Amino acid sequence: MNDKKRSIVESALNLFYKKGIHAVGINEIITVAGVAKKTLYNHFKSKDELILATLKYRDQLFMDWLTQQLNKAELGKDALLALFEALDDWFNGRVQGLGEFKGCYFINTSAEYGHFNRQIYSACKEHKDKIKALVQVHVDSFEENAQKNALLVDTICLLKEGAITTALVQRNLASAQNANAIVENILRFKR
Amino acid sequence: MNDKKRSIVESALNLFYKKGIHAVGINEIITVAGVAKKTLYNHFKSKDELILATLKYRDQLFMDWLTQQLNKAELGKDALLALFEALDDWFNGRVQGLGEFKGCYFINTSAEYGHFNRQIYSACKEHKDKIKALVQVHVDSFEENAQKNALLVDTICLLKEGAITTALVQRNLASAQNANAIVENILRFKR
DNA sequence: GCAATAATAGACAACATGGTCTACTTTTAT
């Protein structure tokens, strides 16, 4: 990816994430990116295409970070708890690369667009599917009973989404710690 | 509340909920409401004030419905399970009054506005606080241990938020059933 | 060195936005 192009995507993502997509205009983006309007439309043929690029970019950023956090812990239960510790870091501004916490970019974008724009919706869904797949790997490593396995994956994913939403809407920045405590209890029972 | 005023609020809410707030203009609202622009600005001195009115209206609508659903069940564990059955009805379009499911209006609005507009943010937070208080009542009826009590309330609220978000973003309309199964397991353990 | 490519600033078009205002009509209360 070109330098200019990357600068445009980064600036757009930062603004979209902070203020919401509809609230940010092209002119603001090019000002922040320090780029001419023609340059932007040279790389992206519409705002929608730029939005998709920010979703892709954020997905990479987020997945790289999360995968790295989980890999620090041991495969299985430890990694699952590390997931919620990572979330806690994120909510409380201890993760440089993700910017000041303002909820999940993909949930926010879904909330703004719903299922109206198929491509945008798909990008958001795919991001969540990836995370679920990551959780699945770790649950698979110790839970062989298919039914219990599925239930545990669902539980963890629901708690994760709930923690993100609660941190945003209720401004409860401890929600990841709460979720962590819940998961710890569940995993302990499973011994 | 005046007939015209109610019509404006209802139309605005329907449009905002379906398309997102920034995506809907005043002109569209007055057209749908069948009302002159002056009439709208007679009742509300700005779009922001109208947004707040829709939040208040939806809060009443939703809380009335939810309270009624929980009251059908017995105080305590039954009511908590009824909560997730109610969510399942909502997600799958079996609740007339709430319109076609498009996520939680308060989460969506928070996602669009963040903490930028204090009044809007507060209205969203207060709605969630009310629901949490409702859950609290039922947990209080059978769980006297303070720590377990708090943990259970958190669990239920996180699962609820997670189910709503997952139903929207992943288009997983069974998420409330999943959450229900999880809560059932937890409550059974508590015997 | 020089042609091709990519960047620049910014004018411009066409339309949408929130909000105000005028001139007129209907509804309501007494």
Next chain:
DNA sequence: ATAAAAGTAGACCATGTTGTCTATTATTGC
């Protein structure tokens, strides 16, 4: 019946929106 209040349609304003286009300047690859 009549005066006050609340409604109507829609012109209008200033600004903001996405997107195009021109004319000029840097940056490339060969």
